[in-house]
Amino acid sequence: MNKTVFLGALTVAGLAAGIAGAATLDDVKARGKLNCGVTTGLVGFAAPDANGEWTGFDVGICRAVAAAVLGDPKAVEFVPTTGKTRFTALASGEVDLLARNTTWTFSRDVDLKFTFIGINYYDGQGFMVPKALGVSSAKELDGATVCIQTGTTTELNLADYFRKNNMNYEPVPIETNAEAQQQFLAGACDVYTTDASGLAATRATFENPADYVLLPEIISKEPLGPLVRHGDDEWADINMWTLNALISAEELGVTSANAADMAAAPGNNPEINRLLGTEGSLGAMFGLSDDWAKNAILAGGNYGELFEKNIGENTPIGLARGLNAQWTEGGLIYSPPFR
């Protein structure tokens, strides 16, 4: 009996440790598909549309990487993960890239052994309450029942915030955003807390979004970014520079509409030419074709296009660029130069 249990444990561990450490780029190319970990469904960030096609801001990163590496933005196998399963999925090699609005923290980087390839959304944790509750500040939430996704940084921030402010609360742990929505709408919890962007996205799917308000307090820094495993720097570089390519493209005015033309008839801006592969050969330096960045941009547009299309002010989610504007416009989005 003992032995059986131990064997079982080792099998689990063996599988979990899995193929980590192998050259991910070769694996992806051999497979012909990028395995990308996303949420189980958060409209605007990653959710299947009516045709079963995954769309969203995080999905856009997956598609851009697939286009850069494989030349085909559709060559992505989306793996839905919960807050709890995402890290195991990445550590075990089940996914090559995790683009699941995950907060960049010290312990995730150092202790969990993941490499964050950048920040694609600067966020903070907020609170959503029904208007009928008559609450206007998070400081008034003493004694409230709070729906919280388990296995997230928000769970820890929540504990800290209430302790700091000497308030009590009743946590209702839930697994997915959909579950939270059900409990929150039924009134089984007074407050739903997660990243402010996630709250806005969730509220947009409610029948009466106007009946719910986001409280003004943002209680944490949540720099969200895609991540890969430690130990494969080349793969990390590819992902990081794909994200940077999308950001640079917006800065340089390269869009999905004009990228093909700009590549066909190179202009006189050397940085654009290097980005699009018409000058120098940046792609070859990490084993990709020279038009990798062009493919990534054509997949779903540059950073700004992805933002506007999925979560921007003209979508039901209606997020302003805010901190996520380009550095030239007073935001924090900034890419190192392509040189």
Place this chain on the structure above:
Amino acid sequence: MTTFTDPPAESFKLSMLVYDTRYRSITFQILALVAVLLLFGWLTMNTAQNLNDLGKEPSFGFLGESAGYDINQRLIDYSSQSTHLRAAFVGLLNTLLVAAMGCATATVIGVIVGVLRLSGNWLVARLMTVYVEIFRNVPVLMWIVLCMAILIEAMPAPSAFRGDNPDATMKLFDTIAITNRGVYIPEPLFSRSLGNLHIGTAFDISINLLAILFVLGVSLWIARDITRRANAKQEATGLRPRTWHTRLAVIVLPTAILLAFLGFHLGYPELKGFNFAGGTYMRNSLIALWLALSLYTAAFIAEIVRAGILAISTGQTEAAAALGLRGNRIMSLVVLPQAMRVIIPPLISQYLNLTKNSSLAIAVGYMDITGTLMGITLNQTGRELETVLLGMLVYLTISLIISGVMNWYNNRVKLVER
């Protein structure tokens, strides 16, 4: 003259390992053992190698770090500053709580349904058949989720109790509040406390509780003694003295006096702020899990009880009837005691199943050991191997203890054979 020669001394040939039936079974067993050990060794090596490559040497140091997360249902003191070990302990107690509640309820429902399924009343027997077939043929996870959904959607939110003309009111003379967050029932309170007993630095146990348990235990022991004397007298004289009133007094009076001394009273729930405050709060997650596990397991127990009863030949029942015993006496004195030895071994498995099934708690956000140690702690610390191994060890220990206790009970009730 006789010429006996010894049979030629058997020379051992290697081929005999396969072709000689005396050795063959041993050969294959050894081969199988070697294969298992090799597989085992390979898995260990592979795991160690992979973990090493990831730079994650197994270590249990994380258990001493502060957990950082809150747990809603805690039977012992816990805050987000407590350690991961304590969080695991809170989870363990929650597992034990729902397992104990589930086993008790499932047994009661199971025995009643099992007996009723054999009822002569066609309608009752068929209704019980429907119950058994429905519950044991749908996965328990569905029942858990369904119970939770019903509790959340059908019950009123605490805000419905508010205002001058509320949509919902408390039940049973304003003592019980049923909301979609759980049920608030009156809690026992004492105005005089005897203090706490400290076990180590980590655990406190209320002396009030210990005193009550002690008095109750002594009372029960005395009551048993009275029964034994009554039995002896019945054996000797054929007359059974009337004892129920003395037994009742022995059990109830000392405890009642102690409770009065401690200033026992009930604390009632009342609406305060966002939620009800006061009273004992049974969360939705606990109720849903408890109900679903009990109803599901009870369906199996009902079948076990039915099988046990059917295993007793009808001759026994008829003989008992011929002696003039009434139906319920036949059941309790003749049939059930004999059926018990058939019932208990499979019952053990059902208790074990229920306990292990309680790990589905995460589906409704009940913070059991799977939710704390193998859920949040695993996720926040990234120690998959360690937490899962620990978790399995915990379930193994619980299961072995249940088996041990039930086997001990089985040995007591089983037929004494010579």
